[in-house]
Amino acid sequence: MPQIVETFAVETQGIGRVDFTKTVERSTSNVATSPLRQTSVWTSASYVLPVGPYPWYYIAVWPLPQENGTWAYPASTIMETYNNVAVSITKNALVGAALVRFASLADYYILNIAEYFPRLFGYGKVVINLTTGISTRPGSVYGLLFGFWTGGITERVTINVHGLVWDLTPPWMT
Amino acid sequence: MPIVETYPVVVEGIGRVDYSNAVEITTEPVITSWQNVFTFSELVAPIPAGGSLAVNMPIPSDLVVIIYDYFASIPANRLIRLVVAMVDPAGPVITVLDELAYQTVSIHLLRGKTFVGSIRYTLYNYAATPETGMRIGAAGIYTTEDQFTLHISP
Numbered sequence: 001m002p003q004i005v006e007t008f009a010v011e012t013q014g015i016g017r018v019d020f021t022k023t024v025e026r027s028t029s030n031v032a033t034s035p036l037r038q039t040s041v042w043t044s045a046s047y048v049l050p051v052g053p054y055p056w057y058y059i060a061v062w063p064l065p066q067e068n069g070t071w072a073y074p075a076s077t078i079m080e081t082y083n084n085v086a087v088s089i090t091k092n093a094l095v096g097a098a099l100v101r102f103a104s105l106a107d108y109y110i111l112n113i114a115e116y117f118p119r120l121f122g123y124g125k126v127v128i129n130l131t132t133g134i135s136t137r138p139g140s141v142y143g144l145l146f147g148f149w150t151g152g153i154t155e156r157v158t159i160n161v162h163g164l165v166w167d168l169t170p171p172w173m174t
Numbered sequence: 175m176p177i178v179e180t181y182p183v184v185v186e187g188i189g190r191v192d193y194s195n196a197v198e199i200t201t202e203p204v205i206t207s208w209q210n211v212f213t214f215s216e217l218v219a220p221i222p223a224g225g226s227l228a229v230n231m232p233i234p235s236d237l238v239v240i241i242y243d244y245f246a247s248i249p250a251n252r253l254i255r256l257v258v259a260m261v262d263p264a265g266p267v268i269t270v271l272d273e274l275a276y277q278t279v280s281i282h283l284l285r286g287k288t289f290v291g292s293i294r295y296t297l298y299n300y301a302a303t304p305e306t307g308m309r310i311g312a313a314g315i316y317t318t319e320d321q322f323t324l325h326i327s328p
Contacts, residue, residue: 079207094249098215116215118311120247120278130313131242131282137208149249 061143075136088125093150240286245311255298
């Protein structure tokens with residue numbers, strides 16, 4: 001089949017940000033996700049934790065992939081996007097949870113939260129669905145803040161964070 | 175002053191222009207940089223017994239916010255109501271969502287709603303005591319008015 005080559009003009013706007021939307025608008029379907037550029041990522045854990053006397057709070061953080069192949073808590077330019085956050089407990093007790101961002105590792109050590117993403121309460125579990133997702137910012141540490149209001153002593157707790165990991169973030173997105 | 179780049183795009187198949195060869199990185203709509211992510215989280219309190227409280231989330235003047243997720247939650251299993259409205263300083267207040275639920279209102283739209291100006295959350299408390307623990311939230315994306323407005327190059 002012969003190949004036809006078209007040429008388009010693409011305007012650059014702002015600083016370091018190429019705006020392709022004007023010329024490719026017709027072809028951008030919102031289901032056109034290339035499997036080669038995305039991979040599922042998750043944190044799934046289950047613990048038996050002290051949960052009382054109430055309220056009892058925890059912050060769980062997880063290491064993130066670095067450009068050199070190692071893992072560390074501060075995000076690199078390898079971006080993760082979190083779409084689903086869930087906390088559950090083996091009791092129909094009040095649970096609160098939020099995804100949070102620390103501006104740096106030092107801020108995490110002193111528990112200085114820079115940003116709270118939507119916080120929810122529930123009985124037995126909390127599920128936070130984020131349609132467009134929360135993307136990691138280079139240098140920041142991401143964690144799950146969760147707490148319980150129960151008269152129990154210890155309970156089994158499960159946490160789940162699901163999303164996508166992208167290879168190196170395009171430079172205009174860093 | 176815009177800089178203009180040109181690049182070739184290969185056509186494959188029948189009746190289907192495949193732009194993916196040249197623009198594959200940029201046509202990925204799920205990649206949202208932290209710079210484009212809009213989130214809002216706030217404690218709204220106290221909401222008087224049997225009353226309501228409204229909160230405006232301002233949007234910077236040159237930006238458009240597209241919100242997919244709407245949240246309101248209290249630390250008790252009581253009835254609450256969330257009303258979300260578009261507030262345009264030059265126009266009417268238009269209700270976008272109005273939902274009742276026990277403890278948590280959590281709404282997820284496959285196609286986000288677009289807001290310019292500001293977003294108003296009105297929270298209702300049906301209990302006989304003031305509500306002091308109402309958390310509200312929103313999540314979506316920022317874009318610029320220029321990008322939001324449809325442009326088709328000749």
